Amino acid sequence: xxxxxxxxxxxxARGAVQQGGQQGPRPGPARGPAGPPPQAPxxxxxxxxxxxxxxxxxxxxxxxxxxxPQMQAPPAPLVGRGSRQGAGxxxxxxxxxxQQRVLQGAAEGSGTQDKSRGAGNGGVRGRTTIRGEITRTxxxxxxxxQGSSGQQIQLSANYFALIQAGKWSLNQYRVDFNPExxxxxxxxxxxxxxxxxVQILGYLFDGTVLYTTTRIxxxxxxxxxxxxxxxxxxxxxxxxxxxxxxxxxxxxxxNIIIRKCLTYMQFQLVGRNYFDPNARISLPEHKMELWxxxxxxxxxxxxxxxxxxxxxxxxxxxxxxxxxxxxxxGANMRKEFQSKIIGSxxxxxxxxxxxxxxxxxxxxxxxxxxxxxxxxxxxxxxxxNQKYNINVQVxxxxxxxxxxxxxxxxxxxxxxxxxxxxxxxxxxxxxxQRENFHLMRALADHTRVGPQGRIEKLxxxxxxxxxxxxCMNEIRRWDLNVADSLVRFTGRVLPPETIxxxxxxxxxxxxxxxxxxxxxxxxxxxPGVMQKFAIICxxxxxxxxxxxxxxxxxxxxGMSWDIGQPRIFDIPDDRSQTxxxxxxxxxxxxxxxxxxxxVPNASQDRYSAxxxxxxxxxxxxxxxxxxxxxxxxGVMSIATKVAIQLNCKIGGAPWTVILPxxxxxxxxxxVCRDTANKGRSFGGMVASLDRQATRYYSYTTEHKFEEExxxxxAAFLLLxxxxxxxxxxxxxxxxxxxxxxxxxxxxxYVYEHEVVxxxxxxxxxxxxxxxxxxxxxxxxxxxxxxxxxxxxNPPPGTVVDDVITLPERYDFFIVSQCVRQGSxxxxxxxxxEDTMGLPPDRMQILTYKLCHMYYNWSGTVRVPAPCxxxxxxxxxxxxxxxxxxxxxxxxxxxxx
Numbered sequence: 001x002x003x004x005x006x007x008x009x010x011x012x013a014r015g016a017v018q019q020g021g022q023q024g025p026r027p028g029p030a031r032g033p034a035g036p037p038p039q040a041p042x043x044x045x046x047x048x049x050x051x052x053x054x055x056x057x058x059x060x061x062x063x064x065x066x067x068x069p070q071m072q073a074p075p076a077p078l079v080g081r082g083s084r085q086g087a088g089x090x091x092x093x094x095x096x097x098x099q100q101r102v103l104q105g106a107a108e109g110s111g112t113q114d115k116s117r118g119a120g121n122g123g124v125r126g127r128t129t130i131r132g133e134i135t136r137t138x139x140x141x142x143x144x145x146q147g148s149s150g151q152q153i154q155l156s157a158n159y160f161a162l163i164q165a166g167k168w169s170l171n172q173y174r175v176d177f178n179p180e181x182x183x184x185x186x187x188x189x190x191x192x193x194x195x196x197x198v199q200i201l202g203y204l205f206d207g208t209v210l211y212t213t214t215r216i217x218x219x220x221x222x223x224x225x226x227x228x229x230x231x232x233x234x235x236x237x238x239x240x241x242x243x244x245x246x247x248x249x250x251x252x253x254x255n256i257i258i259r260k261c262l263t264y265m266q267f268q269l270v271g272r273n274y275f276d277p278n279a280r281i282s283l284p285e286h287k288m289e290l291w292x293x294x295x296x297x298x299x300x301x302x303x304x305x306x307x308x309x310x311x312x313x314x315x316x317x318x319x320x321x322x323x324x325x326x327x328x329x330g331a332n333m334r335k336e337f338q339s340k341i342i343g344s345x346x347x348x349x350x351x352x353x354x355x356x357x358x359x360x361x362x363x364x365x366x367x368x369x370x371x372x373x374x375x376x377x378x379x380x381x382x383x384x385n386q387k388y389n390i391n392v393q394v395x396x397x398x399x400x401x402x403x404x405x406x407x408x409x410x411x412x413x414x415x416x417x418x419x420x421x422x423x424x425x426x427x428x429x430x431x432x433q434r435e436n437f438h439l440m441r442a443l444a445d446h447t448r449v450g451p452q453g454r455i456e457k458l459x460x461x462x463x464x465x466x467x468x469x470x471c472m473n474e475i476r477r478w479d480l481n482v483a484d485s486l487v488r489f490t491g492r493v494l495p496p497e498t499i500x501x502x503x504x505x506x507x508x509x510x511x512x513x514x515x516x517x518x519x520x521x522x523x524x525x526x527p528g529v530m531q532k533f534a535i536i537c538x539x540x541x542x543x544x545x546x547x548x549x550x551x552x553x554x555x556x557x558g559m560s561w562d563i564g565q566p567r568i569f570d571i572p573d574d575r576s577q578t579x580x581x582x583x584x585x586x587x588x589x590x591x592x593x594x595x596x597x598x599v600p601n602a603s604q605d606r607y608s609a610x611x612x613x614x615x616x617x618x619x620x621x622x623x624x625x626x627x628x629x630x631x632x633x634g635v636m637s638i639a640t641k642v643a644i645q646l647n648c649k650i651g652g653a654p655w656t657v658i659l660p661x662x663x664x665x666x667x668x669x670x671v672c673r674d675t676a677n678k679g680r681s682f683g684g685m686v687a688s689l690d691r692q693a694t695r696y697y698s699y700t701t702e703h704k705f706e707e708e709x710x711x712x713x714a715a716f717l718l719l720x721x722x723x724x725x726x727x728x729x730x731x732x733x734x735x736x737x738x739x740x741x742x743x744x745x746x747x748x749y750v751y752e753h754e755v756v757x758x759x760x761x762x763x764x765x766x767x768x769x770x771x772x773x774x775x776x777x778x779x780x781x782x783x784x785x786x787x788x789x790x791x792x793n794p795p796p797g798t799v800v801d802d803v804i805t806l807p808e809r810y811d812f813f814i815v816s817q818c819v820r821q822g823s824x825x826x827x828x829x830x831x832x833e834d835t836m837g838l839p840p841d842r843m844q845i846l847t848y849k850l851c852h853m854y855y856n857w858s859g860t861v862r863v864p865a866p867c868x869x870x871x872x873x874x875x876x877x878x879x880x881x882x883x884x885x886x887x888x889x890x891x892x893x894x895x896x
Contacts, residue, residue, distance in 0.1 A: 584618075
């Protein structure tokens with residue numbers, strides 16, 4: 001179970017970029033109320049094969065209490081159980097209007113359209129208008145963040161430059177309402193009505209501040225607007241001043257212009273992103289469709305405003321929540337349905353909005369009524385019919401409950417939203433679907449786009465935009481233009497690293513950054529002591545297990561490591577309790593260094609039970625391996641990986657690299673949410689204890705709030721510094737921290753709380769003479785930047801620190817892994833604190849060196865090894881242990 005190849009964690013987020021660098025299928029909701037026009041037979045869509053004919057799903061037997069409704073044949077194809085009256089194709093712009101919520105006690109009156117999320121003129125679709133300043137993390141003393149090492153290489157990236165042709169300015173106005181209006185959506189609707197007779201080129205409005213490119217006359221301007229209930233509201237608009245060209249509101253305006261162009265190009269909004277229903281790829285055998293689309297984002301980069309454009313995909317499932325309800329049977333039907341749907345993300349196809357399901361209300365049905373704003377009562381069936389022309393067919397189905405986030409409530413949304421199951425499409429892939437090899441292979445065939453193919457799709461997007469007269473009119477209306485070619489620049493390729501094995505054996509990692517062949521034939525850097533090795537195996541697998549032990553011994557001997565003669569303990573069955581009883585018996589009588597358990601399948605419950613017994617209760621490292629791997633085709637390769645993991649779990653190290661700095665402690669940190677308790681998380685922290693960065697001190701902390709997180713982080717560093725002193729005789733002279741799991745919107749908080757708190761505690765407790773030398777680097781893997789070489793993917797060691805980086809940051813990109821399939825995804829590094837005194841060139845080289853130190857794969861990985869170790873640690877604790885491990889394991893890599 002544990003040798004997973006290339007060190008990829010089982011807990012990769014859904015839709016995340018794969019290890020190979022390709023963009024994986026992003027799980028998404030099913031299509032809208034009416035599909036796109038059918039393709040002509042044999043017609044080739046721009047994304048490859050023509051869509052296959054739709055397969056009719058097999059009938060599902062209805063569960064007692066709920067029956068499958070009889071569908072009437074509509075004039076257009078339907079998705080879901082509700083029927084849509086009237087015309088409206090998948091590309092109809094009416095499908096992307098802002099949502100009217102179907103909710104109890106807070107439904108809108110039919111005369112007012114809710115724009116609280118920014119739809120319509122003047123709004124940022126999908127989110128509240130951002131008013132904060134750009135977070136600046138670049139030190140004022142840093143003159144240049146560009147390095148010099150390595151060989152220059154010509155590169156391009158998935159960015160188009162924005163060309164400013166005209167001269168105009170953005171004006172800021174304050175908008176006051178009398179009487180005061182609390183609802184942001186109502187404010188926007190009233191302002192839109194009040195400005196109907198005012199000549200304005202374009203504007204942004206967030207509920208209080210108005211931004212426009214033209215001066216409003218007279219100043220101040222007063223207009224009177226009547227609300228739906230007949231109340232007169234006075235709107236006063238006063239000029240505050242001009243907005244500087246570098247202000248973030250210009251970027252917001254440019255993004256709105258581009259997103260408007262996407263609608264002109266017949267892309268359909270699903271959630272927050274746009275996809276092309278006319279180019280959909282049908283997978284009828286799996287009851288799915290794959291919609292291609294594009295992600296776009298405008299931002300100020302080093303010297304130009306660049307538009308990031310990337311290919312993305314949406315998995316559209318053809319089933320909905322009511323289908324899931326019908327699959328639940330028996331006495332525990334309700335409990336089973338709740339366990340499946342709670343926590344899921346669904347899409348309401350009538351308005352393309354996504355919701356997280358927090359509960360199921362079995363006491364309410366679509367026939368239940370709620371109070372409108374005018375005090376009248378209306379049922380959910382009537383509301384859906386009047387508002388969306390939808391007929392709800394199942395009258396007695398329960399209602400889904402979605403609780404709004406605090407920021408959504410502040411924007412005008414109610415605290416809870418009630419949804420009709422038959423109108424909600426399921427999104428994403430289930431665990432069972434992810435285990436379907438044929439499904440994942442089918443998705444990968446379309447989503448794994450290579451560099452040349454990705455460039456062609458991006459250029460196709462550029463041509464499509466330029467060939468749209470509406471798009472060009474909109475862009476030229478603002479005196480702007482977008483370059484017709486990808487941005488090009490010069491990067492650098494760092495030289496291959498030298499790998500150091502046992503007996504000071506040195507060999508090159510090579511241009512492909514893979515030293516598996518050399519590793520198998522040379523001694524490991526630090527061979528661990530393995531005197532008592534116990535194996536627990538069901539009786540029916542004892543023969544294959546004995547053969548695998550021989551392969552394991554041969555593999556270990558090839559790396560000059562003696563694992564001795566393992567003792568096999570056979571058990572009569574594969575129940576979890578049987579494994580636990582045998583483990584307890586072995587530990588009590590033999591006190592082994594390692595216990596390996598052979599299991600018949602990948603049962604999470606059994607895996608968690610074994611890990612809890614070994615890692616939490618008794619402090620003994622454990623290895624879990626699937627029985628099918630004992631005699632598979634690549635058994636020697638598996639044996640080599642298992643041997644390396646066994647060595648690391650008892651304190652050994654297979655290799656190292658030459659690190660130029662002495663007395664340096666390297667720290668990795670990541671957070672994973674607890675699967676058993678959604679309200680808490682576990683922070684995984686690891687810190688190196690020796691110069692070669694082969695020994696680590698590991699620690700996990702449970703926290704429920706961000707304040708606890710920052711306090712725990714600082715407390716761990718104090719402990720790590722003390723452990724470093726116990727090992728080397730003195731405190732670390734420099735501390736280098738790699739922090740994963742931080743979004744752009746969290747940078748300021750991380751600096752103000754984590755970094756400041758760490759510096760304060762370390763200075764108070766250890767570095768009292770203010771001689772603390774520390775660097776704090778935020779690592780980002782899930783980014784939309786793609787870098788292309790002249791002949792495909794750039795080689796490992798490619799560094800980019802100019803053109804596409806950000807002027808307000810001390811940041812750089814590194815392509816650390818070799819990718820042969822798909823397009824490589826670089827990793828972004830943002831140095832938000834640096835008092836170590838290293839020049840940018842040395843910081844980049846050191847970061848790349850650490851990408852060679854992850855022992856689950858004899859090659860480079862996407863992030864520095866301490867960061868990946870922290871993720872593996874946090875993931876194991878959050879997914880399986882649910883509490884910190886035994887202290888006896890703090891100095892070994894038991895979580896590999």
